[in-house]
Amino acid sequence: MRDGEQVGIIFPVDIEGYKYFSTDQLVTLTKGVRYFAPKKFKESIRMWGIRAVFSPENAFAIIDNVPYNLGLPVRLHKDGLMIPITGFFEAYSLATNSQLIFHSDTIKINSRDVIKSGDVEEHSPKQDTSESSVAKKRKDSSLGLIILDPGHGGKDPGAIGPSGIREKDITLSICKYLKSELEKRNFDVQLTRDSDVFIPLADRTKMANNAKADIFLSVHCNASNKPTSNGTQGFYLSPAKTDEARTTAALENKALLLEDDPIIDQLDELQFIMADMVQTTYQRESSILSYIIEQNVSKKLDIVARGPQGAGFYVLYGAFMPAALIEVAFISNKAEEQILSLPKNQQKIASAIAEGVEQFWENIKR
Numbered sequence: 137m138r139d140g141e142q143v144g145i146i147f148p149v150d151i152e153g154y155k156y157f158s159t160d161q162l163v164t165l166t167k168g169v170r171y172f173a174p175k176k177f178k179e180s181i182r183m184w185g186i187r188a189v190f191s192p193e194n195a196f197a198i199i200d201n202v203p204y205n206l207g208l209p210v211r212l213h214k215d216g217l218m219i220p221i222t223g224f225f226e227a228y229s230l231a232t233n234s235q236l237i238f239h240s241d242t243i244k245i246n247s248r249d250v251i252k253s254g255d256v257e258e259h260s261p262k263q264d265t266s267e268s269s270v271a272k273k274r275k276d277s278s279l280g281l282i283i284l285d286p287g288h289g290g291k292d293p294g295a296i297g298p299s300g301i302r303e304k305d306i307t308l309s310i311c312k313y314l315k316s317e318l319e320k321r322n323f324d325v326q327l328t329r330d331s332d333v334f335i336p337l338a339d340r341t342k343m344a345n346n347a348k349a350d351i352f353l354s355v356h357c358n359a360s361n362k363p364t365s366n367g368t369q370g371f372y373l374s375p376a377k378t379d380e381a382r383t384t385a386a387l388e389n390k391a392l393l394l395e396d397d398p399i400i401d402q403l404d405e406l407q408f409i410m411a412d413m414v415q416t417t418y419q420r421e422s423s424i425l426s427y428i429i430e431q432n433v434s435k436k437l438d439i440v441a442r443g444p445q446g447a448g449f450y451v452l453y454g455a456f457m458p459a460a461l462i463e464v465a466f467i468s469n470k471a472e473e474q475i476l477s478l479p480k481n482q483q484k485i486a487s488a489i490a491e492g493v494e495q496f497w498e499n500i501k502r
Contacts, residue, residue, distance in 0.1 A: 280350035290334025295359035313486035367440030370426030429492035
């Protein structure tokens with residue numbers, strides 16, 4: 137293929153103000169082969185030497201068994217399963233070290249810096265010399281340093297379940313189990329709190345930055361006015377795109393009101409956009425970490441995986457490393473409150489999260 141040669145044209149569809157294209161177009165463009173898994177609501181496409189899996193209302197695509205954040209969910213539409221254009225092109229580039237170039241309303245895919253690989257151009261990736269890579273921070277005595285943040289504490293009880301159990305107690309117990317699980321896997325681990333004390337949200341991330349941690353993980357229990365709300369969910373720092381994500385972030389950010397010098401009145405969407413810019417270097421890693429942990433907790437507890445989302449969690453603000461917040465289950469749901477209250481289930485959660493961190497670490501390093 138010659139440099140700049142057009143390899144195909146796709147016609148975008150506008151969905152809620154964003155550009156999408158159908159999997160039908162993708163199959164035609166790439167001369168790919170498509171497989172359906174109706175019971176799992178998944179569609180798998182083999183194309184250009186890779187396998188990509190999509191599912192409705194999921195903002196992650198699985199490319200060669202690695203999750204990639206598309207930024208927007210895949211949609212069901214009259215034209216079939218619809219993929220966000222920009223998100224897919226970025227994910228494909230990350231997965232393959234190849235580049236898809238497009239412009240104008242009718243999108244053309246052109247080659248650039250061609251080496252030759254079927255119908256898609258490739259270029260030699262630049263060597264990553266930034267400190268954003270977890271692999272750059274390997275410790276001699278361990279794989280790396282993980283900062284665990286048990287949500288709430290002290291005068292901030294967090295959410296309270298129907299039977300009276302407090303989020304701050306559950307998160308601390310889980311994190312103590314989790315510390316042990318991670319240490320078994322040869323990680324160094326520090327907790328932002330190891331007792332029932334109140335720590336300002338900004339100080340938690342500051343601890344991680346000062347320690348030059350490799351990963352920051354904040355553990356919480358979700359809550360809702362709807363007693364039937366259920367499931368586990370991972371979050372990473374980004375301006376919220378859904379009302380649900382905004383509500384969850386607002387619930388956790390209430391701790392700001394208990395601080396001696398609260399700055400809640402100063403916070404707005406623009407500030408979280410600025411914080412998001414700081415986290416941009418780590419956002420793909422943070423979103424993958426959220427996804428893997430959520431999936432593991434879901435399988436271990438046999439509860440719903442709600443799908444990872446970006447939101448404005450102040451506790452993640454300013455983290456100079458991959459950072460995620462996991463809402464392990466709904467403490468406001470009687471059934472899930474019962475799960476959370478049992479030490480054996482807290483250990484299960486800790487094991488699931490530790491396995492997720494280990495899987496994430498291996499993906500990032502290899």
